[in-house]
Amino acid sequence: MKIKSAEFIKSAPSIKDAPELDGQAEFVLVGRSNVGKSSFINCLLNRKNLAKTSNTPGKTRLINYYQVIADPTPFILVDLPGYGYAKVSKTEQQKWQKNLEAFLKERETIRQVFQLIDARHPVQDSDFQMWEWLNHVGLSTTIVLTKGDKIKANQLSRQHQEASNELSIVKELIIPFSANTGLGKDKALASIQQVLNR
Incomplete structure (x- = not known):
């Protein structure tokens, strides 16, 4: 797969505000706050600042859509708000969770979910709960271990x-990844291409 261009389309607070995208395949990113979703997007699409990165957990509170023109097939990347961020109110957390679940259940154009997990830490309870829920609703999901360059190779x-x-x-369904070194980038793109070929 060759990425020709990519652009930010829209930020939407909920599924009802989602853009009309002519039925294009959507690939959705989920993960804990500050797991590196923006860096994943920028690395995958060869764009340094397409997705705004932040060291502040919980910064992404909207659903962000990116149009990707790729050879042979264009597609959409969707960045969902991070889950598991403790420093917001319970009401706000519940609102995000409800929004996220509604989007994943109701959006018929979702073809695959990338669940990003920080490689520096064990799988968190919220990661495991998200993984189980994605499986329960039948969404094809690939695990990406982000920040793989931040730990030694044997630790990774x-x-x-x-x-x-x-x-x-199986380990083959998990992609160790680093936005800084490009580790796992080809595997992630190959995973998208495989889905588009179905």
Whole structure:
């Protein structure tokens, strides 16, 4: 797959505000706050600042849409608000969760979910709950272990195996990733292409 161009389309507070995209395949990113979704997008699409990165957890509170012109097939990347951020009110957390679940259940153009998990830490309860819920509603999901360059290679290998054990999936369905080094970028793009080919 070759990425020709990419552009930000819209930020939407809920599914009812989602843009009309002519039925294009959507690939959705979910993950805990500050897991590196924006860096993942920028690396994947060869754009340094297309998605705004922040060191402040919980900054992304809207659903962000990106149009990707790729050869041979264009598609949409969708960045959902991070889950598991404790420093917002319970009401706000519940609102985000409800919004996120409604989007994932009702959006018929979703073809695949990338669930991003920070490679520096064990799988968190909120990660496991999200993984189980995605499986429950039947959404095809690929796990991405982000920030793989922040730990030693043997630690990353161990985290890869532990994530496989914790989530009860084969290691081949988990992509170790680094936005800084490009580790895992080709695998992520190949995963998208494989889905588009179906």
